[in-house]
Amino acid sequence: MRLLWSVPTYFVFGLCLLQPVWANIYTFVADDGAVNLSNMPTDSRYKVLVKGQDEAEPDTGSPPAALARKAQYDRLVDDVAHTYGLDSALLHAVISVESRYSPNAVSKKGAAGLMQLMPVTAKRYGVADALDPVQNLHGGAKCLRDLLKRFNNDVSLALAAYNAGENAVVRNGYRIPPNRETVAYVPKVLDYYRKYQTNVL
Numbered sequence: 001m002r003l004l005w006s007v008p009t010y011f012v013f014g015l016c017l018l019q020p021v022w023a024n025i026y027t028f029v030a031d032d033g034a035v036n037l038s039n040m041p042t043d044s045r046y047k048v049l050v051k052g053q054d055e056a057e058p059d060t061g062s063p064p065a066a067l068a069r070k071a072q073y074d075r076l077v078d079d080v081a082h083t084y085g086l087d088s089a090l091l092h093a094v095i096s097v098e099s100r101y102s103p104n105a106v107s108k109k110g111a112a113g114l115m116q117l118m119p120v121t122a123k124r125y126g127v128a129d130a131l132d133p134v135q136n137l138h139g140g141a142k143c144l145r146d147l148l149k150r151f152n153n154d155v156s157l158a159l160a161a162y163n164a165g166e167n168a169v170v171r172n173g174y175r176i177p178p179n180r181e182t183v184a185y186v187p188k189v190l191d192y193y194r195k196y197q198t199n200v201l
Contacts, residue, residue: 029178069101073114073133080137084145090155091115091141093192094162097185103133115140155193159186 027047029035070092081088098116099105106112110119113136122130127139144158150166151157160176161169163185168177176186
């Protein structure tokens with residue numbers, strides 16, 4: 001099956017999420033900028049984007065450790081999600097991918113805390129200490145809320161903007177930017193989102 005970002009993103013990710021969790025996902029960017037995804041590559045240009053769990057390196061943040069850390073923040077995440085009209089499962093999904101519930105996580109680019117806020121984002125949303133879980137969650141939730149409004153509640157585009165910046169999404173014609181990190185990030189968060197919604201974790 002070959003998937004193109006040029007079709008509606010909710011349709012693409014709906015199809016992706018129906019695939020077995022264990023399968024590799026392959027990708028290549030066509031000359032016209034369309035990002036092609038497949039679990040059964042038929043072209044030599046396809047490269048592995050996301051390894052299936054049976055082939056991936058061990059996940060040190062997998063249950064029970066990750067779930068134990070998540071449980072510490074369940075109530076706080078629920079409260080913050082309610083405050084900003086968000087689905088708590090979506091916040092949990094972002095946190096799972098961004099920091100694996102490590103409040104002291106800091107990336108090489110300077111993103112910090114549970115929701116990995118960049119300094120400019122933290123400042124924009126009034127976060128004085130990005131390593132403080134409460135401040136970080138409020139700042140990240142406000143940012144995600146604004147991105148959902150900006151992109152008409154298209155979760156895929158909002159997540160792409162959270163990762164790559166909203167200007168990158170706009171410049172790419174309101175499609176997911178074809179950079180490797182973002183193309184991998186969006187389906188990963190959506191997969192966690194689906195799992196938290198259906199309580200399969």
